[in-house]
Amino acid sequence: MVYIIIPNWWSLPLYVALIYLGATRTQLEANNLYDTYLPGEFPVSSCAGINTAARTINGLCNNLDTPGMGSAGTRFSRFVPINDTWSETANDTLYTPNPREISQNLFKRETFTPATSINLLAAAWIQFQTHDWFSHGAVNDPDNLLSFPLPANDPLRATGQTNMTLRATIKETHPGRPNTYTDVNTHWWDLSQVYGSDEATHATLRSYVDGKMIVAADGLLPVGPDGLDITGFNDNWWAGLSMLHNIWTKEHNLVCDMFKASNPTWNDTQIFDHARLVTTALNAKVHTVEWTPALLQDDILQTAMDANWYGLAPAWLQSIPDIFSQQVSEAWYGIIGGKPDFAGVAFAHSEEFISVYRFHSLLRDNITIRNHVDGSNTGNTYNISQYAFTGAQDVIHGNNFSDVVFTFGVDNPGALILGNYPSQMMSLNKPGVPYMLDMGAVDVLRDRERGVPRYNEFRRLFSLIPAQTIDDISDDPVSVAALRAIYGDDVESVDMLAGSLAESPRATGFAFSNTQFQAFILAASRRLMTDRFFTTDYTAAIYTQQGLDYISNSDFRAIIGRNVPELNATVYSVDNAFKPWVVPS
Numbered sequence: 001m002v003y004i005i006i007p008n009w010w011s012l013p014l015y016v017a018l019i020y021l022g023a024t025r026t027q028l029e030a031n032n033l034y035d036t037y038l039p040g041e042f043p044v045s046s047c048a049g050i051n052t053a054a055r056t057i058n059g060l061c062n063n064l065d066t067p068g069m070g071s072a073g074t075r076f077s078r079f080v081p082i083n084d085t086w087s088e089t090a091n092d093t094l095y096t097p098n099p100r101e102i103s104q105n106l107f108k109r110e111t112f113t114p115a116t117s118i119n120l121l122a123a124a125w126i127q128f129q130t131h132d133w134f135s136h137g138a139v140n141d142p143d144n145l146l147s148f149p150l151p152a153n154d155p156l157r158a159t160g161q162t163n164m165t166l167r168a169t170i171k172e173t174h175p176g177r178p179n180t181y182t183d184v185n186t187h188w189w190d191l192s193q194v195y196g197s198d199e200a201t202h203a204t205l206r207s208y209v210d211g212k213m214i215v216a217a218d219g220l221l222p223v224g225p226d227g228l229d230i231t232g233f234n235d236n237w238w239a240g241l242s243m244l245h246n247i248w249t250k251e252h253n254l255v256c257d258m259f260k261a262s263n264p265t266w267n268d269t270q271i272f273d274h275a276r277l278v279t280t281a282l283n284a285k286v287h288t289v290e291w292t293p294a295l296l297q298d299d300i301l302q303t304a305m306d307a308n309w310y311g312l313a314p315a316w317l318q319s320i321p322d323i324f325s326q327q328v329s330e331a332w333y334g335i336i337g338g339k340p341d342f343a344g345v346a347f348a349h350s351e352e353f354i355s356v357y358r359f360h361s362l363l364r365d366n367i368t369i370r371n372h373v374d375g376s377n378t379g380n381t382y383n384i385s386q387y388a389f390t391g392a393q394d395v396i397h398g399n400n401f402s403d404v405v406f407t408f409g410v411d412n413p414g415a416l417i418l419g420n421y422p423s424q425m426m427s428l429n430k431p432g433v434p435y436m437l438d439m440g441a442v443d444v445l446r447d448r449e450r451g452v453p454r455y456n457e458f459r460r461l462f463s464l465i466p467a468q469t470i471d472d473i474s475d476d477p478v479s480v481a482a483l484r485a486i487y488g489d490d491v492e493s494v495d496m497l498a499g500s501l502a503e504s505p506r507a508t509g510f511a512f513s514n515t516q517f518q519a520f521i522l523a524a525s526r527r528l529m530t531d532r533f534f535t536t537d538y539t540a541a542i543y544t545q546q547g548l549d550y551i552s553n554s555d556f557r558a559i560i561g562r563n564v565p566e567l568n569a570t571v572y573s574v575d576n577a578f579k580p581w582v583v584p585s
Ligand code: HEM
Pocket: 123, 124, 126, 127, 130, 134, 135, 136, 137, 140, 236, 237, 238, 354, 355, 357, 358, 359, 360, 362, 363, 384, 387, 388, 389, 430, 437, 439, 442, 446
């Protein structure tokens, strides 16, 4: 296939742009999917005794030919050739340029720049989703440290500190080939952050009555002795995650009520299994046709994401038999309910996909809770150290839940640009971590440690035109000067996150860069079309017709409205729940 790169593809007419995006996906599927298991290395498992009509807790048996595919504890894949994924080391470029200098001089927020087209729900939402898809784990390797000197003028030197030190990522090493890393969560889009990725965690969440998840007397998730909500995955916790875990746990329980009423003979397991399938698919639908078009506000993207879920053909034309090629069939009928497609490579999330979601600049320095009735400030303000980790409880339990959700609905997150990374995230004290984290420096260092290519090489490997000089990265002279102050004229040394935050132009209405979007194009469709429960088994036999109708008839506004009824009117002030809600007058 001849593929011609069109830099400003978003200026094309709608259907030409859609064809271009389709061709881009095909190009990326051919060049950017790499398994990190050598033939014969992948753990063998069996589906004997497992109910294959339901999602399993650890992700086993989604794929019936390779039962372990996508399960918890399996390796991340790569989106670039394996030989391009060698870790940078202390002997070469791991600490160059100095990550702390990048954090302090390029990333640090002096004044807050809001992303005005979206609300704070959208920020919490994407971390909530990433916790479904991937995590390298809450614990890093205490026996392997990364350490580099603080810049000469660093204020931390006044305290006697000379180096910044953190634990290396837990990894597997292999003679003659790059290190690999493991996903502690299931790779599948299965709402594992709510249900857990292992049986022991999952068992603590189930009431074992009528399929329901445990909630406390106040209707919210119970809180554990560690001060965090008891849920499937609660690493890097904050008020935004607590809010979403509460909403989706409530939603699961409502779906259980629906199934219990229509199927009085079903036992707890039957109700749970069906409710999980429905709640999970609904969550994937909200992300596909609502969150994504809110972040990437463009007619092309709205149509492309609708095509992924529903297909482009009108309903009456979707009843004709499927005689098309895979690609035409996906566009015509949508990925959902269609044929699975692995593009020849086993499914697993990739390190490069993780890298593009380093979105800490979305976080606000302060969250001031507003009254949902009139939008007035309640006077309760929380900074990051107050709303993160155990502080989430003060926000969630110290206010009306409806006021918290309303606040996230009306306030903006930070824009994903240089100079907008919250300074409090640069002196973060995570419980259990024996040192202070400068997350700006950590974001940069982790990519280098895990062998994610730097920005320009990333572009090259993802079928994008690389920058010739630093000036090509951004139209904004201030951003170019800031990059030059760190990287000099060495465009190849610009880090992935730094280049992405600096990059312009961006597609109209896009909250993130086109470089990040390129990885997104590949991943967004792939996690749907490799999953049996979104393709061959997206049927009434597996979900029930009532379940499929429930998914079809719901959007995130409806979910918020039925679980937080006080917001039922306000949430409909917008056509998409992730756009800033209108404050009632
Ligand atoms: C107050 C809220 C947050 C806190 C306290 C927090 C904290 C952290 C910490 C401590 C890490 C791991 C650092 C390490 O590698 O040693 C991390 C990783 C990460 N965070 Fe956040 N974060 C927050 C919000 C967000 C948001 C809103 C996003 C948006 C998507 C995000 C995306 C990520 C990603 C992609 C990683 C890498 C995950 C991995 O390596 O598996 N975080 N965060």
